[in-house]
Amino acid sequence: MNMTFEMPVNVCGAMSFQPDGGNRINQIYCLNQDPTNPMYKGMVPAKMNCDESVFQQLSNSPEDFPMQVTLVVTNKTSGGKTVQHAQGIKLPAVNGANKPAKDIK
Numbered sequence: 001m002n003m004t005f006e007m008p009v010n011v012c013g014a015m016s017f018q019p020d021g022g023n024r025i026n027q028i029y030c031l032n033q034d035p036t037n038p039m040y041k042g043m044v045p046a047k048m049n050c051d052e053s054v055f056q057q058l059s060n061s062p063e064d065f066p067m068q069v070t071l072v073v074t075n076k077t078s079g080g081k082t083v084q085h086a087q088g089i090k091l092p093a094v095n096g097a098n099k100p101a102k103d104i105k
Contacts, residue, residue: 004074004087007032009046010066016055026055028086031066048073050086057089068092 009030018024028050031043050071059067072088 001077002074004072006090007071007073008068009071010043010068011058012045012066014050014055014058016052024052026050026052028054028058028071030071046084048084048086051088054086054089057091 009032012029012031014026014028016024016026026049027047030046030048032040032046033043034040054071059065069092070090071086072090074085074087076083076085
């Protein structure tokens with residue numbers, strides 16, 4: 001069973017690597033919070049695989065992080081295990097260009 005939804009998160013960073021002879025792996029590291037969900041207490045760390053396009057849209061500059069974005073996430077459930085996969089990213093618009101959320105005044 002798959003479910004796709006938008007998830008606002010604070011991105012702490014991301015990495016992309018390719019093991020010897022394997023497929024490229026793209027991962028994004030986030031802090032989530034949801035005051036309406038009693039299962040969340042404060043900021044909760046999350047690591048999820050992401051499409052290459054999500055990884056490429058993030059800044060290369062460390063001072064741009066953490067960055068508030070909205071991810072388009074698919075929950076994939078199989079055999080009682082759920083895995084989250086970020087398929088898209090919505091960066092906040094500032095003066096007509098995408099910039100890190102902390103630069104918004």
